[in-house]
Every structure is written in structure tokens, then in C-alpha cells.
Amino acid sequence: MTGGQAIPPIEAAATEEEEADWGALSSLPGNPLMWILILSELMVFGAFLLGVCGVRVMDPALFAASQAQLDRAHGGLNTMVLVTSGFLAALATRAAAENRGPRCRLFLGLASALGLVFLGVKAVEYAAKAAEGIGLETNTFFTLYYLITGFHALHVVLGLVILAVCARRSSLETVETGTAFWHMVDLIWVLVYPILYLIR
Amino acid sequence: MTYSSQRVALYYFGGALVLFFVQVLVGVLAGAVYVMPNLLSETVPFNVIRMIHTNALIVWLLMGFMGATYYLLPEETETELHSPRLAILQFWLFFVAALVAVVGYLFGIHEGREFLEQPIYIKVGIVVVSLMFLYNCTLTLLKGRKTAVANVLMLGLWFVAIFFLFSFYNPGNLSLDKMYWWWVVHLWVEGVWELIMASILAYLMIKLTGVDREVVEKWLYVIVGLSLFTGILGTGHHYYWIGTPGYWKWIGSVFSTMEVVPFFAMVIFTFYMVWKGGRKHPNKAALLWSLGCAVIAFFGGGVWGFMHTLAPVNYYTHGTQVTAAHGHLAFYGAYVMLNVAMMTYAMPGLLKREVYNQTLNMWGFWLTTGGMCFMTFTLTFAGVVQTHLQRVMGMNYMEVQDQIALFFWYRLGSGVAVLLGVTLIIYSLAIPGREGGRVSTPQGAPNPAE
Ligand code: HEM
Ligand code: HEM
Numbered sequence: 001m002t003g004g005q006a007i008p009p010i011e012a013a014a015t016e017e018e019e020a021d022w023g024a025l026s027s028l029p030g031n032p033l034m035w036i037l038i039l040s041e042l043m044v045f046g047a048f049l050l051g052v053c054g055v056r057v058m059d060p061a062l063f064a065a066s067q068a069q070l071d072r073a074h075g076g077l078n079t080m081v082l083v084t085s086g087f088l089a090a091l092a093t094r095a096a097a098e099n100r101g102p103r104c105r106l107f108l109g110l111a112s113a114l115g116l117v118f119l120g121v122k123a124v125e126y127a128a129k130a131a132e133g134i135g136l137e138t139n140t141f142f143t144l145y146y147l148i149t150g151f152h153a154l155h156v157v158l159g160l161v162i163l164a165v166c167a168r169r170s171s172l173e174t175v176e177t178g179t180a181f182w183h184m185v186d187l188i189w190v191l192v193y194p195i196l197y198l199i200r
Numbered sequence: 201m202t203y204s205s206q207r208v209a210l211y212y213f214g215g216a217l218v219l220f221f222v223q224v225l226v227g228v229l230a231g232a233v234y235v236m237p238n239l240l241s242e243t244v245p246f247n248v249i250r251m252i253h254t255n256a257l258i259v260w261l262l263m264g265f266m267g268a269t270y271y272l273l274p275e276e277t278e279t280e281l282h283s284p285r286l287a288i289l290q291f292w293l294f295f296v297a298a299l300v301a302v303v304g305y306l307f308g309i310h311e312g313r314e315f316l317e318q319p320i321y322i323k324v325g326i327v328v329v330s331l332m333f334l335y336n337c338t339l340t341l342l343k344g345r346k347t348a349v350a351n352v353l354m355l356g357l358w359f360v361a362i363f364f365l366f367s368f369y370n371p372g373n374l375s376l377d378k379m380y381w382w383w384v385v386h387l388w389v390e391g392v393w394e395l396i397m398a399s400i401l402a403y404l405m406i407k408l409t410g411v412d413r414e415v416v417e418k419w420l421y422v423i424v425g426l427s428l429f430t431g432i433l434g435t436g437h438h439y440y441w442i443g444t445p446g447y448w449k450w451i452g453s454v455f456s457t458m459e460v461v462p463f464f465a466m467v468i469f470t471f472y473m474v475w476k477g478g479r480k481h482p483n484k485a486a487l488l489w490s491l492g493c494a495v496i497a498f499f500g501g502g503v504w505g506f507m508h509t510l511a512p513v514n515y516y517t518h519g520t521q522v523t524a525a526h527g528h529l530a531f532y533g534a535y536v537m538l539n540v541a542m543m544t545y546a547m548p549g550l551l552k553r554e555v556y557n558q559t560l561n562m563w564g565f566w567l568t569t570g571g572m573c574f575m576t577f578t579l580t581f582a583g584v585v586q587t588h589l590q591r592v593m594g595m596n597y598m599e600v601q602d603q604i605a606l607f608f609w610y611r612l613g614s615g616v617a618v619l620l621g622v623t624l625i626i627y628s629l630a631i632p633g634r635e636g637g638r639v640s641t642p643q644g645a646p647n648p649a650e
């Protein structure tokens with residue numbers, strides 16, 4: 001402590017290495033932290049979907065009987081709704097890249113509207129299940145059904161908030177970051193739908 | 201050390217080291233009671249010994265965090281502390297409250313509920329101490345430079361205090377009691393304490409390796425994000441068998457498995473920073489502790505945690521010696537080593553000495569860490585045997601304890617080694633080496649205190 005004052009502390013003498021470099025993530029559009037979140041989300045949903053496969057292997061009869069009670073039409077409708085919404089979000093990003101703010105906001109609005117439709121259809125589906133007396137605790141299949149689709153629906157809600165933020169600040173960086181999240185929500189549903197509803 | 205108010209950290213580090221010694225000494229006593237069940241059974245029953253062991257641990261870790269905060273905050277914010285006098289007053293209040301609690305425990309005054317046994321007036325005292333602390337530090341942060349390290353650290357500290365408030369809520373329903381109990385216990389060590397850990401490690405990396413702040417901050421954000429993303433819902437791994445709904449088995453298993461990721465990220469982070477920045481700093485012991493902290497936290501929290509975190513596994517191992525093995529290595533690796541790293545870094549500057557007693561300190565590192573690892577292995581073996589005999593074969597609890605008695609002797613042995621190691625550490629931190637004293641740094645050598 002004493003006598004060393006003349007020497008600059010190591011921090012100041014640090015080599016001016018590269019700016020915060022995110023490795024492989026640097027080349028992806030939007031904020032790299034968003035991609036860390038996306039990877040984490042994919043791992044979580046991936047683990048839950050593995051759980052679904054586990055239940056199927058352990059108890060095929062229960063799995064088949066429960067799956068037969070799901071509403072494939074509603075699920076299918078929602079798949080189309082969300083994929084279309086994802087397409088609109090992509091158009092919004094292109095508009096942002098071309099610096100066309102109003103057009104970007106328009107597409108973000110349309111994408112969000114379809115997000116709301118998705119939630120509406122989901123609500124109808126849940127209501128029908130509830131009317132049949134099927135709940136979170138009915139059996140392992142439905143526990144997972146509700147957890148996975150419920151978590152996913154929460155991500156749709158969060159995605160709507162994020163899209164709204166993008167519409168307010170339609171810089172390319174923000175829109176790329178926000179729509180990346182929205183595409184993830186989309187992608188996860190495209191995985192969830194076949195595994196839970198379709199594959200017999 | 202650049203700011204004179206950083207000196208208040210000395211009180212906290214001193215108090216922490218005293219309680220550290222008490223904690224480990226009492227731990228050895230608890231280990232002795234395990235193999236000699238009648239030892240002290242009339243005067244100080246095992247539950248009280250255990251209580252002193254665990255409470256002293258939590259209090260000294262918190263005291264160390266406070267010291268670390270008072271030490272690094274002026275440097276990060278580039279301003280003196282708001283009020284050093286308040287900080288000193290706060291220290292004495294905290295220290296006296298801890299002593300009063302311990303004396304109370306010896307007379308059987310406590311409220312049960314593991315880790316939160318403090319009587320209500322001590323809990324209120326802890327809240328007052330926290331408020332004094334947060335007030336002082338937040339005002340310092342507000343008037344100074346705001347770095348990621350300081351912001352994340354303060355965020356963590358605020359939430360430590362906020363979650364502690366749940367210790368006041370003790371519903372009659374046992375399921376609810378447990379549910380909220382974990383909001384303190386789990387959300388501390390696998391949530392907000394991780395923010396403290398990540399930010400202090402980030403600070404140490406900046407100082408010890410000289411890597412750019414920008415690079416370090418990027419890692420800090422990732423680690424903190426991952427901790428919260430996984431740790432909050434990870435609480436579910438304690439909701440398997442306490443009467444909470446069955447879906448927690450899925451939530452708990454999935455999210456707590458992911459909790460390994462931030463601990464692994466901290467290993468990559470620290471080693472990558474050292475590889476990138478090099479080991480220019482003379483305080484090699486502080487670097488050893490920092491790297492050791494990341495590694496042992498990964499094994500104790502990550503690997504030993506994952507070992508029993510999936511619901512179907514936990515069904516068998518719940519509450520066995522496997523849990524004790526994990527609890528010891530995780531607490532030691534993540535939070536004991538973090539505190540010792542910070543003290544090893546800061547003490548020379550605080551005591552106006554050269555970086556000193558490195559060899560002794562590093563011997564302390566290896567002896568203590570070796571002892572804790574050995575203890576973890578013996579408890580893990582004991583736990584596996586216990587799980588099999590008790591949970592698979594259905595043998596009764598006390599019969600099983602006889603079967604695994606040998607492991608408890610090994611645990612006691614490793615505990616004595618730990619006690620010796622801790623003595624070395626404390627000695628090397630607090631007492632100057634033969635060449636020590638108030639020597640001045642030779643011209644041209646890097647300034648060890650920075
Ligand atoms: C710095 C080192 C240490 C740390 C961080 C630590 C931490 C802990 C923790 C967190 C618990 C509660 C465990 C649980 O709830 O499962 C505990 C209990 C205990 N510790 Fe330690 N401890 C340390 C050192 C020691 C030593 C050296 C010994 C001596 C052999 C020891 C003996 C015990 C015993 C006997 C218990 C009670 C276990 C039971 O109830 O079955 N500890 N310790
Ligand atoms: C540094 C971080 C950690 C610390 C300090 C820590 C400490 C502890 C302690 C003391 C207990 C015993 C609580 C009691 O008295 O019942 C415990 C239990 C447990 N921990 Fe950790 N832990 C950490 C991280 C983790 C992680 C990352 C995981 C999962 C991957 C994990 C999984 C568990 C599980 C499943 C239990 C319950 C054991 C049982 O059912 O008996 N822990 N932890």
C-alpha cells in the first residue's frame with residue numbers, strides 16, 4: 001500500500017483487448033443476451049418434452065388414452081396462427097432494416113393481434129378441458145400438458161409485451177432482439193404441437 | 201486501498217473470522233457427538249450444537265459479504281462511503297446480536313425451524329442491521345459511479361434482506377411453513393447469494409487479472425441472468441414431498457437441473473479471465489481462492505446438487521447424509537471460499553502490509569479444501585449406504601446409523617483437518633509474517649493493494 005502509488009494499478013494498465021466479444025453469438029442478429037435466454041428456454045422446454053417422451057415409454061396406454069382427449073383441431077389452428085404471426089414479425093424486421101418505421105409498427109401490430117388470437121384459442125381449449133373435469137392433477141400426461149402449454153402461453157404473453165416495446169422503439173437492434181424472442185415462442189410451439197398432440 | 205472509508209471492512213472481516221473459527225470448532229464438536237452420542241448430552245444437546253454451527257456459518261458469511269461490500273463499493277463507485285461511522289455502529293449491533301443469539305441458544309431460547317432459529321427480537325435486530333447497511337450502501341452507490349459490479353451486488357443484497365422477511369411468517373400449516381421456509385433458505389443460496397458471488401468474483405477478476413471491465417461485465421450479466429432464470433423455479437426441488445401439488449416434481453426437476461449451468465459458467469469465466477489476463481498480480485493466494493471458489497462451488501452445488509435433485513432420485517435420498525454432504529461442499533465452495541478470497545485480497549491493503557504469508561495461506565487452502573472434500577466423500581458414501589439400507593431395504597433408522605458409524609469417524613477426522621486448515625487461514629490473514637509488519641513496497645513493484 002505504501003510507496004507504490006506511482007505505479008498504475010493493474011486495472012488501468014489492462015491490455016486493450018477486443019471489445020466485449022460474444023464469440024459465436026456476435027454474428028447473430030439482436031442482443032446476444034437474448035440468444036442466451038433463447039438457448040436456456042430451448043433447454044427447459046426440451047427437458048419437459050423429454051419428460052413427455054418418458055411418460056409415453058413408461059405408460060403407453062395412459063399416454064394414448066389421454067392424448068386422444070386433446071383437441072387436435074384447436075392445436076392445429078393455433079399452429080397456423082403462430083407461424084403466420086412469426087412471418088409477420090419477420091416482415092417487421094425487414095421494414096426496420098429498411099428504416100420504414102410505420103410499416104414496421106404495422107407488421108408488429110398484426111403479429112401481436114395473431115398472438116392474441118392464439119391466446120383466445122388456447123382459452124377456449126382450456127375451458128373445454130375444464131368442463132370435462134380435466135385438470136393439472138388428472139394424471140401425469142395432463143400435468144405435463146398443462147405445464148408445457150401453460151408455460152408456453154406465458155411466453156406468448158411476455159412476447160406480446162416485448163413486441164409492444166419494439167413498436168415503441170423500432171430501431172433495428174430492438175426489433176431484431178424482440179422478434180428473435182417471438183420466433184422462439186413460435187418454434188417451441190411447432191415442437192410442442194406434434195409431440196403432445198399428434199405423434200401417436 | 202484507495203479510499204479511507206474502505207477501512208470499516210476490517211471490523212467485518214475480523215468479526216467474520218472470529219465466528220468462522222467458532223463455527224468450525226462447534227462443527228467438530230457436533231461431529232464428535234455423532235460418534236460419542238452421550239457427549240455433553242445433558243449440558244448442550246446436539247440440536248443446540250448444530251444450531252450454533254449453522255447459525256454462526258450464516259452470520260459470518262453475511263458479515264463477510266458486508267465487509268466485502270464496504271471494501272469494494274468505494275473503489276467501484278469512486279467515492280467514499282456515505283457514513284463510515286454508521287457502518288461501524290452497524291457492525292457492533294450485528295456482532296452483539298449474534299452473540300446474544302448464541303448465548304440464548306445455550307439456554308435453550310430459540311424458535312426451531314432450521315437456520316431461522318433466532319428469537320423474534322434477534323430477527324428484528326437483523327432487519328435493523330440490514331436497513332442500516334442498505335441505507336449506507338445505497339446512498340454511496342447513488343452518489344457515485346454506477347458499475348455493473350456494484351449494481352448487481354446491491355441488487356443481490358437488497359433481495360437478501362427482502363427474502364429474509366419471509367422468516368417472520370410462520371404459518372401453522374406445516375406444508376405452508378416449509379414452503380415459505382425455502383423462500384429464505386433456497387432463494388438465498390441458489391438465487392440472490394449467487395448474484396453476490398458473481399459480482400464479487402467479477403470484482404476480483406478485474407483486480408487480479410487485469411482483464412477489461414467490459415469483458416468481465418458481459419460474463420456477469422450472463423451468469424446473473426442464468427442464476428435467476430434457473431434458481432427461482434428451481435425452488436421446486438424442495439416441494440416434492442411436503443404436501444405441495446405433484447406438478448412441482450416436474451418444475452423442480454427441470455429447473456433445478458439447469459441450476460448447474462450458472463455454476464459451470466462461473467468456472468469457465470474465472471479460468472478464461474486468468475488465461476486471458478494472466479497472473480500479473482502478486483496476490484497469488486487470492487487468485488487461488490477465487491479459482492477454487494468457482495471450482496468447488498461447481499462440484500458442491502452443481503454436481504452434488506444435481507446428484508439428488510431429480511424427483512425420482514430424491515424420493516430415496518431426501519434428508520439422508522447425501523444432503524449433508526451436498527450442504528457442506530456447496531456452502532464451503534460457493535460462500536466460504538468466496539469470503540476467504542475477498543479477505544485474502546483485501547486484508548494486506550487494510551492492514552497496510554505487503555502481500556504476505558502467501559505460503560501459509562495456501563497451505564490453509566489445501567488443508568481446508570482437502571478436508572472438506574474428504575468429508576464430502578465420506579458423507580456421500582454414508583448417504584448411499586444409508587439410502588440403500590433404510591429406504592430400499594426398509595431397515596430402521598437407528599440400526600442404519602450403527603451400520604454407517606465408521607463413516608462418521610472419518611468425518612470427524614476430516615473435520616479436525618479442516619479445523620487446522622482454518623486456523624492456518626485465520627492466522628495467515630490476521631497475524632503478520634516474520635518479514636511482515638509495516639514494510640514498504642520496493643520501488644517498481646506493482647502495488648499489491650490495488
Ligand atoms: C466451513 C466448513 C463448514 C461448513 C460450510 C458447514 C456447513 C454446514 C451446514 C450447511 C450444515 C447443515 C446441513 C444440512 O442441513 O443438511 C451443517 C451441519 C453439520 N456440520 Fe458442518 N460445516 C462446516 C464444517 C464442519 C466441520 C469441520 C464439521 C466437523 C466434523 C461439521 C459437522 C457438522 C455436523 C455434525 C452437522 C449436523 C449434521 C446433521 O444434522 O446430521 N461441519 N454444516
Ligand atoms: C451454492 C449453492 C448451494 C448451497 C449453499 C446449497 C445448500 C443446501 C443445503 C444446506 C441443503 C440442505 C437443506 C436442509 O436443511 O434440508 C440443500 C438441499 C438441497 N439442495 Fe442444495 N445448495 C446449493 C445448490 C444446489 C443446486 C445447484 C442444486 C441442484 C442442482 C441443489 C439441490 C439440492 C436438493 C435437491 C436439496 C434437497 C435435499 C433433500 O431432499 O434432502 N442445491 N442444499
Ligand SMILES: [Fe+2]
Pocket residue numbers: 386390434435437438
Ligand atoms: Fe435448493
